[in-house]
Amino acid sequence: xxxxxxxxxxxxxxxxxxxxxxxxxxxxxxxxxxxxxxxxxxxxxxxxxxxxxxxxxxxxxxxxxxxxxxxxxxxxxxxxxxxxxxxxxxxxxxxxxxxxxxxxxxxxxxxxxxxxxxxxxxxxxxxxxxxxxxxxxxxxxxxxxxxxxxxxxxxxxxxxxxxxxxxxxxxxxxxxxxxxxxxxxxxxxxxxxxxxxxxxxxxxxxxxxxxxxxxxxxxxxxxxxxxxxxxxxxxxxxxxxxxxxxxxxxxxxxxxxxxxxxxxxxxxxxxxxxxxxxxxxxxxxxxxxxxxxxxxxxxxxxxxxxxxxxxxxxxxxxxxxx
Amino acid sequence: xxxxxxxxxxxxxxxxxxxxxxxxxxxxxxxxxxxxxxxxxxxxxxxxxxxxxxxxxxxxxxxxxxxxxxxxxxxxxxxxxxxxxxxxxxxxxxxxxxxxxxxxxxxxxxxxxxxxxxxxxxxxxxxxxxxxxxxxxxxxxxxxxxxxxxxxxxxxxxxxxxxxxxxxxxxxxxxxxxxxxxxxxxxxxxxxxxxxxxxxxxxxxxxxxxxxxxxxxxxxxxxxxxxxxxxxxxxxxxxxxxxxxxxxxxxxxxxxxxxxxxxxxxxxxxxxxxxxxxxxxxxxxxxxxxxxxxxxxxxxxxxxxxxxxxxxxxxxxxxxxxxxxxxxxxxxxxxxxxxxxxxxxxxxxxxxxxxxxxxxxxxxxxxxxxxxxxxxxxxxxxxxxxxxxxxxxxxxxxxxxxxxxxxxxxxxxxxxxxxx
Numbered sequence: 001x002x003x004x005x006x007x008x009x010x011x012x013x014x015x016x017x018x019x020x021x022x023x024x025x026x027x028x029x030x031x032x033x034x035x036x037x038x039x040x041x042x043x044x045x046x047x048x049x050x051x052x053x054x055x056x057x058x059x060x061x062x063x064x065x066x067x068x069x070x071x072x073x074x075x076x077x078x079x080x081x082x083x084x085x086x087x088x089x090x091x092x093x094x095x096x097x098x099x100x101x102x103x104x105x106x107x108x109x110x111x112x113x114x115x116x117x118x119x120x121x122x123x124x125x126x127x128x129x130x131x132x133x134x135x136x137x138x139x140x141x142x143x144x145x146x147x148x149x150x151x152x153x154x155x156x157x158x159x160x161x162x163x164x165x166x167x168x169x170x171x172x173x174x175x176x177x178x179x180x181x182x183x184x185x186x187x188x189x190x191x192x193x194x195x196x197x198x199x200x201x202x203x204x205x206x207x208x209x210x211x212x213x214x215x216x217x218x219x220x221x222x223x224x225x226x227x228x229x230x231x232x233x234x235x236x237x238x239x240x241x242x243x244x245x246x247x248x249x250x251x252x253x254x255x256x257x258x259x260x261x262x263x264x265x266x267x268x269x270x271x272x273x274x275x276x277x278x279x280x281x282x283x284x285x286x287x288x289x290x291x292x293x294x295x296x297x298x299x300x301x302x303x304x305x306x307x308x309x310x311x312x313x314x315x316x317x318x319x320x321x322x
Numbered sequence: 323x324x325x326x327x328x329x330x331x332x333x334x335x336x337x338x339x340x341x342x343x344x345x346x347x348x349x350x351x352x353x354x355x356x357x358x359x360x361x362x363x364x365x366x367x368x369x370x371x372x373x374x375x376x377x378x379x380x381x382x383x384x385x386x387x388x389x390x391x392x393x394x395x396x397x398x399x400x401x402x403x404x405x406x407x408x409x410x411x412x413x414x415x416x417x418x419x420x421x422x423x424x425x426x427x428x429x430x431x432x433x434x435x436x437x438x439x440x441x442x443x444x445x446x447x448x449x450x451x452x453x454x455x456x457x458x459x460x461x462x463x464x465x466x467x468x469x470x471x472x473x474x475x476x477x478x479x480x481x482x483x484x485x486x487x488x489x490x491x492x493x494x495x496x497x498x499x500x501x502x503x504x505x506x507x508x509x510x511x512x513x514x515x516x517x518x519x520x521x522x523x524x525x526x527x528x529x530x531x532x533x534x535x536x537x538x539x540x541x542x543x544x545x546x547x548x549x550x551x552x553x554x555x556x557x558x559x560x561x562x563x564x565x566x567x568x569x570x571x572x573x574x575x576x577x578x579x580x581x582x583x584x585x586x587x588x589x590x591x592x593x594x595x596x597x598x599x600x601x602x603x604x605x606x607x608x609x610x611x612x613x614x615x616x617x618x619x620x621x622x623x624x625x626x627x628x629x630x631x632x633x634x635x636x637x638x639x640x641x642x643x644x645x646x647x648x649x650x651x652x653x654x655x656x657x658x659x660x661x662x663x664x665x666x667x668x669x670x671x672x673x674x675x676x677x678x679x680x681x682x683x684x685x686x687x688x689x690x691x692x693x694x695x696x697x698x699x700x701x702x703x704x705x706x707x708x709x710x711x712x713x714x715x716x717x718x719x720x721x722x723x724x725x726x727x728x729x730x731x732x733x734x735x736x737x738x739x740x741x742x
Contacts, residue, residue, distance in 0.1 A: 066740065068428055068432055068740055069412070069413070069428050069429060069431075069432035069434055070413060070432055070434075071413050084736070089729075089733065090711065151569055154567075155567065155569060156565075156566050156567015156568060157565070157567065157568055157569065157577075157582055158507055158582075160567075175566030175567040176567055177515075177567050178515065178517065178566025178567035179566060179567075180718055180719050180720075181720070267515050267516045267520065267571075268520075268707070268710075269516060269519075269714055269718070270711045270714050270715055270719070271714070271715075271718070271719050280406070281707065284406055284409065284410055285403070285405065285406045285409060286405040286406065286409060286703035286704075286706075286707070287409075287703055287704045287707065288409045288412075288413065288428065288703075289704060290413075
């Protein structure tokens with residue numbers, strides 16, 4: 001007689017036959033794997049559900065209501081919050097701010113990160129040192145970096161670092177973040193982000209560069225291609241296609257999520273207020289308007305999803321794997 | 323051997339789960355038993371302050387809380403964006419029982435704060451009508467004013483004399499003074515990091531003779547005078563005589579004390595620090611009037627204390643507020659005059675505040691009395707942001723002032739509908 005009682009063989013019970021024992025082990029194995037799966041994945045899935053999906057659902061619910069100074073809806077307003085948000089005003093202005101920011105920061109980061117990666121890849125001496133030098137700023141907090149940029153480097157008074165340098169050439173102090181014509185604040189915003197994120201993308205490109213087979217270059221040289229721009233354009237760049245698409249995607253999402261440097265470098269100004277900063281002041285800030293805040297957050301999420309999918313479609317994200 | 327048939331491994335897993343459960347439970351209990359402030363069977367409550375800049379204020383707040391014997395009051399001293407932290411605290415269950423803030427109708431209408439008429443009843447006549455009105459919604463008093471904080475233009479006497487400039491009494495004189503004082507590495511005027519588009523958004527409208535809202539809570543700022551005021555401010559901004567991008571904002575007198583600017587918009591609280599640094603070499607004037615209907619403006623900032631409707635014990639919180647801001651007159655005097663200068667909102671206390679009865683401080687009190695403008699509780703935080711955007715767009719970005727005023731009107735009307 002065999003037993004299939006879970007939890008092991010009962011004392012006195014007949015030992016199971018070999019195939020039955022195999023079946024038991026398989027069942028136990030499957031149960032053990034399931035338990036292990038839930039043990040490890042369960043807390044994260046619960047966290048995902050509790051801190052992501054429930055809030056997203058609640059946010060959608062709130063966006064259909066007037067929810068002033070409360071996260072409990074008070075009056076059903078249908079799509080009015082969406083209409084208000086999408087009418088010409090601060091939220092749509094903030095989308096233009098983001099667009100401009102993305103147009104500057106995405107190509108610039110892409111090009112500079114790739115250039116740095118090529119330099120570090122080719123360098124023969126102290127390669128690890130240079131990798132570290134460029135990567136270290138990634139570990140710095142956006143808040144700290146913003147404060148250093150604001151208070152020390154791009155301070156608008158005569159003793160700021162940038163203004164001290166300008167004074168050597170007889171140039172008057174520049175109000176780097178206090179003027180819109182010329183819009184020097186973009187220089188401050190973009191440089192702090194470049195300093196913080198270049199290293200990370202450089203490492204991604206560096207990893208991709210190391211995967212390109214040397215034989216490709218050797219074959220190209222044999223066929224008469226000149227080293228330099230020609231091989232970069234016809235071999236390196238196509239070989240980096242997958243990484244490039246991923247980098248642009250990550251850069252675009254990071255640009256959408258711009259908050260810290262805008263919040264810390266500039267006061268709440270309409271000319272430099274990206275969507276997240278606007279939503280922060282609308283909902284979490286003094287406004288306490290959770291209806292409009294939720295609608296804006298969902299519009300922004302939809303926009304990010306659309307742009308991501310569109311970009312994936314245009315550049316063929318993942319095509320190389322299929 | 324498969325792990326399932328290995329008793330030791332099976333036991334290990336159970337032990338692991340037991341241990342994990344114990345650790346989790348211990349953590350949960352530890353979290354529950356954190357610093358609740360409970361002790362000796364007394365009620366516990368939390369009181370929130372924003373971070374005052376004047377030395378000694380935090381210690382004073384802690385001392386006051388400790389002196390209260392009927393409850394354990396824990397003080398939270400919040401640096402940075404106090405308003406945002408408070409907003410999140412008030413919609414969650416982790417907010418304060420008692421807190422300081424500015425009057426706002428939406429907090430009252432949404433039931434975030436409770437009326438305090440019962441605790442103020444006996445001394446109501448000792449508060450000025452304007453202070454009471456600034457904290458009243460639908461006839462109920464929601465906040466007890468702790469301090470009145472008039473704001474004005476500080477100027478360096480010696481620099482004005484050197485440039486042959488008199489303290490400005492009109493907006494044109496202010497622009498002229500700013501131009502003449504703008505030399506030798508010293509800027510003419512500092513109105514903060516946003517060129518005054520935040521802190522002067524309301525005073526600018528008042529200075530033109532207009533109001534933000536009518537008495538029955540309708541838009542009143544959309545006047546030709548406001549448009550004129552925006553044009554004047556734009557002229558001032560484009561004169562390149564404003565200090566922009568200073569390390570600290572308008573509320574900190576550092577730029578003025580360090581000689582980066584000859585004039586600065588700041589509050590009475592900064593006066594002791596300025597006196598210490600500059601002696602008598604400074605004076606104050608109100609924001610001059612703009613246009614033919616213009617009037618000088620002293621903006622009254624200040625803070626009031628509120629009781630959260632979500633307080634653990636609302637009555638105990640009200641009793642504490644009554645004790646601290648109504649009964650303990652010595653502590654109020656200490657709070658108003660021992661660190662930075664503030665005008666005590668109680669008439670009886672203001673009369674006794676000797677530090678405010680001579681010199682420039684006395685002039686500040688006099689200017690406050692004759693030109694003081696208070697926040698309207700119906701002018702919400704959302705409306706304030708809209709008007710600040712209006713000023714910023716017209717003054718800093720140079721957009722058309724007429725259309726900016728019209729846009730702001732539409733948006734403020736939408737906000738007014740929310741509180742109707």
